Amino acid sequence: MQSKLFNWFKFSSPATFYPLAGSIARFSWLITLALLAVGLYMSFFVAPTDYKQGEGYRIIFIHVPASWMSMFTYLVMAFWSILGLMYNTRLSSMMTQALAPTGAMFAFVSLWTGAFWGKPMWGTWWVWDARITSELILLFLYLGYIALHGAIDDKRRADKAGAILILVGVVNIPIIYYSVEWWNTLHQGATIKMNDKSTMDETMKITMLIMTFGCWAYTIAIAMQRVRNIILEREHGAQWVRELIGEKA
Amino acid sequence: MLETLLWIVRRDVTLAWRRRTDLFTTLIFFVIVIALFPLGIGPELDTLRLIAPGVMWVGALLASMLALEQLFSADHRDGSLEQLLLTPQPLGVIVLGKVIAHWLITGLPLVVLAPVLGLQYDMSAESLKVMVIALLLGTPTLSLLGAIGAALTLGLRTGGILVALLVLPLYIPVLIFGAGAVEATASGLGGQAHLSMLGAILLVALLATPIATSAALRISSE
Amino acid sequence: MLETLLWIVRRDVTLAWRRRTDLFTTLIFFVIVIALFPLGIGPELDTLRLIAPGVMWVGALLASMLALEQLFSADHRDGSLEQLLLTPQPLGVIVLGKVIAHWLITGLPLVVLAPVLGLQYDMSAESLKVMVIALLLGTPTLSLLGAIGAALTLGLRTGGILVALLVLPLYIPVLIFGAGAVEATASGLGGQAHLSMLGAILLVALLATPIATSAALRISSE
Amino acid sequence: MSSNPRDFTLETSDLCCSRGDRRLISDLSFSLRSGEALHLKGHNGSGKTTLLRTLAGLLVAESGEIRWNGNNARQIRQEFQSELLYLGHLNGLKGDLTAVENLRFDAALHGKPLDEDRAWQIFNSIGLRGYEDLPTKYLSQGQKRRVALARLWVSEAALWILDEPFSALDVDAVEALQGVIRQHVEHGGMVIITTHQDVSFTSQEAKVLTIGASDA
Amino acid sequence: MSSNPRDFTLETSDLCCSRGDRRLISDLSFSLRSGEALHLKGHNGSGKTTLLRTLAGLLVAESGEIRWNGNNARQIRQEFQSELLYLGHLNGLKGDLTAVENLRFDAALHGKPLDEDRAWQIFNSIGLRGYEDLPTKYLSQGQKRRVALARLWVSEAALWILDEPFSALDVDAVEALQGVIRQHVEHGGMVIITTHQDVSFTSQEAKVLTIGASDA
Amino acid sequence: MSFSEWLDMGGYALYVWGSFGMTALCMIAEPLLLNRSSKAIRQRIARLNRIEG
Ligand code: HEM
Ligand SMILES: Nc1ncnc2c1ncn2[C@@H]1O[C@H](COP(=O)(O)OP(=O)(O)OP(=O)(O)O)[C@@H](O)[C@H]1O
Ligand SMILES: Nc1ncnc2c1ncn2[C@@H]1O[C@H](COP(=O)(O)OP(=O)(O)OP(=O)(O)O)[C@@H](O)[C@H]1O
Ligand SMILES: [Mg+2]
C-alpha cells in the first residue's frame, strides 16, 4: 500500500514526469506518422468509391475521427479535472490545460469538414441540426475554458476555476444530446446514419479506424509535448528546471 | 440557515431598491432587444409570429446574462465579499440568498412584462400563457447557472464579456426547452413535456449550482 | 496632437494585447448570439435567410455595446482617468484615441468574421459583400456613439445595463441603414443609398462625438 | 483545550506562503493565546498582507498548518470564523447603504443581530454623529475607514486581524482605535495587526514578528 | 507676472466648495508662490480632498476663483495643467502594465517622453529593483504607491498637489518621499499636501492651512 | 487513373481538398507553434538563469 502510493506520487511530480512525457511524446509521434501515412494511403487509394456520394465521401475519413476525438478529449479533460480538484495535484491540472487546444482544434476540424461535406451533399454549408449544434457548443466550451484559463494570471486559481467550468460543462453535454427529441430538428435527409454501419464497406471501416487511432496518437503526442512546455513555464523557478536549461543554453 | 438566507435576500433587495433604476434597466434592455428586431427584419406579422418565441427567449437570456455582472462584482470590489466569506455561515446558503434576490430583482419583472411584449408579435393567448409559465420556470435556472460564471470570472478585467462566453452555452438547454414549449403549443402539440423538463432542470440547478458557485467564489477571492 | 493620439492608441492596444483574450471574447459573444437564434427559432433556411441581416446587425449592436464597458471604466476605477484628464492635452484627442483603439480591438474583428457567419444563414455572396461594407462603415459609428453613453454612466453601479439603455436608441439609425443596405441588395434594389448614408453618419460622428464624450467625462469624474 | 471557554490559542506550524512564484514566508511557526497581541512588521512588499489573509483563511497556504485551539482551522472553518474578525485594505462597505445599515447587516450575518439604537450610539461615539444615515459613498476616506472599524465596537470575536487599520485616520480616530484594541486585549482577546505608523496599542509590550527582514 | 519663467503664483479668492448640500469650504482666499509649501490640515471629512480636487480642476467650485499667474485657471486649462501634478487617493496605475510602462506612458502623455533606461534607474533608486517589469497588479499596496509616486521623480511640473502621499509607505519610502519634496520646494517648486501622519517635508516651516476646525 | 483525375476527386476537389487541407494545416501548424513557444520558454528561463546567476 505504502509503496504503491509512493509510486503514484513519484510520477505525479512534474520533475519526474517531465522526461517521461518526452519519451511518450517521441514514441507517439512515430505511431502517429505511421498510422496517418497508412490511413491516408488507404483513404485515397484503397477504399472504393462510394456508389452514392462518389469521391466526396472520402471526407468521412477525417470528419468522423475528428468528431470522436473532440468529444473524447473533453471527457478526458473532465477526468483530469476531477482528479485535480480532489487531490490538488498540479500535474492533472496541467494535463487538462494541455489537452484543451487540441480538443478545440478537433472540434473545429469536425465542423469545418462537416461543412465541406454538407455543401455538396445537402447543398448548404450549414444546417442547425442538433448534432451539429451540439458540436458547436462543445467548441464554445473549449474556447470558454481556454479564455478563462488565460484570463486568470494566478495559475493555481486558473486551474481550479477551469476545472469547475469543465465539470459544469460535462453535465450540459448529455442534456443537449437528449434535447434532440424535443427540439424541432431538421433531419439529416438522405444520408447514411451513424448507427447503421452494416451498409458500410469493410475497407472503409478499417480505414476509418486507422485514421481514428492516428488522431489518438497525435493527441497524445501533442498533449505530452504541451505539458512539457507548461511544466517548464510554471516551474521555471525550480532548481531542476534551472539546471536542465542551464545545460542546454 | 433560513435566517441567514433572509438577511442576505433583504440586504440585496434593499441595495437594489436604493438604486431603483436597476429594477428597470434589465427590463428596458429586454424591451429594447425585443423592439430592435422588427426594425432590423421588417414589420410583416407572419414572420414576426414565427420568430416570436425565439426572439423572446434570446432577449431573456441576454438580459439575464447582462444582469449577472451585478451579482458579485460590486461586493468583490469593495471588499464586502471577503467579509461574507468570513461570516460563520455556510457559503452555499449565502450564495443561494444572493441568487434569489438577484432573480427577484432582474428575473421576475421580465416574466411579468413578457406577455405584453408578446402581444406586439401577434402571439396567441394560449402561447402567451405557456410562455409565461416557461419563463417562470426557466429564468431562475438562468440566474442559478449564471452565478457560476459570474463567480468564476470575478475580478478579471474581461469579466463582463467573458461571462457571456462561459454562460451562454450553459443556457442553451433552457433556451431550447423554453422556446420549444411555446412553439409546441403554437403548433398544437402542447408544451407539457417541455415544461416538465424545465421544472426538472430548475430543481437540479437549485440543488447543485450553489455548491459549484461557492467553490468558484472561494477560488476567485484568493 | 497626432503624437498624443498615437500614444493613447498604443497604450490601449498594448493593454488589450496583454489580455489577449479580450480580443476574442467580443467576437465569440457575437458568434454565440448569432448561433442562439436558430436554436430558438428553428432551423428552416428560408426563415433564417429572411432574418439574417437583422440578426447580424442586432448581434453587432449588442457585442459592440457590451464591449463599451471596457472603454473607460477600468481607467476610472484605478484613477488613471483622473490622470488623463489632467494631462496638458486636448481631451477630445485623448477620447478619439481611446475610441479608435477600442474599435480596432472589438469592432474590426467582428467585421472580419461576419461573412463567415452569414454563410450559416445561407446569405448570397452579393449580400455578404454589402454587409461587410456596411459593417465597416457602421461599427466605428457604434463605438463613437457608445463612448458617450460609456462616459455618462461612468462609476454608476448600474453601469453595464444602464449604458444599454442610453446607447441602444442612438444605435437605431445605424441598425436601420445597415440592415436596410443588405435587404435592399437581397431584393435587387442595390444598397448604394444606404451605404452613403452610413458613411455620412460616420463622418458626423467622428467630428461631433469626441466633444460630447469629453464633456461627459469631465462631469462623471467630479 | 482549556476550561475557560474564552481561552483560545492560535498556532501556526511550518507555514509557507507564496505569491506568484515568489516564496514570501517560509517555515513560520508562532503561537498566540488569549490576551496577547502580535505586531507584524516588515517592509513594503514583504508579505504582511499575504500572511494575514492566509491566517484568515482567504488564501491557501502552500504548506504548513494553522491551528485554532489545536484543530486545523480549515477543517473547523465555521467554528473558527465565528471567532474571527478580519479587516483588510478594503473597507467592505456598500456605498449605497448607510453607515448604520452596513453595520447592522454585517452583525446579522455574523449571527449577532444589532438593534438600531445601539448602532447609532456607536457611530456617535466614534465621531460620525450626523453621518449615520448618509450612504457611505458620500463619506470621506477617513470617515469610510471609521465606519468599517465600527465593527470592532460590536464584535464578540476573539481574534482580530487588522491590516493597517490606522491608515487614513486623523489623530482623534487613531486614539479611539488604540483604545478599543487595548480594551479587547485586556479582556482576553487576541489581535494581529500591521501598521507602518508608530503607534502603541497594548498596555504591556506586544509580541513583534518581523518578516522579510533581509529584503529591500 | 514675473521675469523668471519658473516663477509662478497660485491664488484663490473667496473660494466656496460644497459636497451634497454640505458647505465644506467658505470664502477661502490664500496665495502660494514658487518655493513655498502648503500643508492642509483638518479632521476626517473636513474637506481636504474636496479642496485639492477643486484646485486641480477636477471639481468645479461653487463660487470664487482660482488664479494661476493671475489668470483664471479654468480658462487657461492646458497651460495650467502642463505645470500641474496631482496625486490623489487612487494610484492611477494600470494593473496590466509594468511599472516602467506605466511611468513612460504617463510621461509621454504629459508631453515629456521618458527613455526606458531612465525609468529603470528611477525605480531602482526608490527601492523597486526587481519589480520594474512586473505588471503592477502583482505589487503590494505600498509598492503600488511607490510606483505612483515615481511620477514625482520625473515631473517638471511646478505645482504638486499630493493627497496623503505617505499612506501605505514604510519608513524608508517615507524618507525618500520627504527628500524629493524638499528638493522640489528648494528648486522653486510649489507643493500642496495633506497628511495625517506627523512628517516634515521642507527645510523651513511650511505654510499651514487648517480647514473645518470647529468640526468633529 | 491519372494524377489530375485523382486530384479532381470526381468533381469534389474543392470539398475533399478543402477538408483535408484545413485538417493538415491544423495538424501541422499545431506542433510547429508548440515548438516555437517551447523555444521561447527555454530562452526566457536561460535569461533568468544568467541574470540571477
Ligand atoms: C457532433 C458533431 C458531429 C459528429 C459527432 C458527427 C459524426 C458523424 C459521423 C459519425 C458520421 C458518419 C456516419 C456514418 O458512420 O456513416 C457523420 C456523417 C456526416 N456528417 Fe457529421 N458529425 C458531426 C458534425 C457534422 C457537421 C458540423 C456537419 C456539416 C455541417 C456534418 C455533416 C456530415 C455529413 C454530410 C455526413 C455524411 C452523412 C452521409 O453519410 O451521407 N457533420 N457525421
Ligand atoms: N461625492 C460626494 N457627494 C457628497 N458628499 C461628499 C462626496 N464626497 C465627499 N463628500 C462629503 O464631503 C466631506 C469632505 O470630504 P473629503 O473627502 O473632502 O474629506 P477629507 O478632508 O479629505 O477627509 P479625509 O481625511 O477622511 O480624507 C465629507 O463630509 C463627505 O461626507
Ligand atoms: N496577486 C498577486 N500575485 C502575485 N504576487 C503578488 C500578488 N499580490 C502580492 N504579490 C506580491 O507579494 C509580495 C507581498 O505582498 P503583500 O501585499 O503581502 O505585502 P505587504 O507586506 O502587505 O506590503 P505593504 O506594506 O506594501 O502592504 C509583493 O512582493 C507582491 O509583489
Ligand atoms: Mg499590505
Ligand SMILES: [Mg+2]
Ligand atoms: Mg481625503
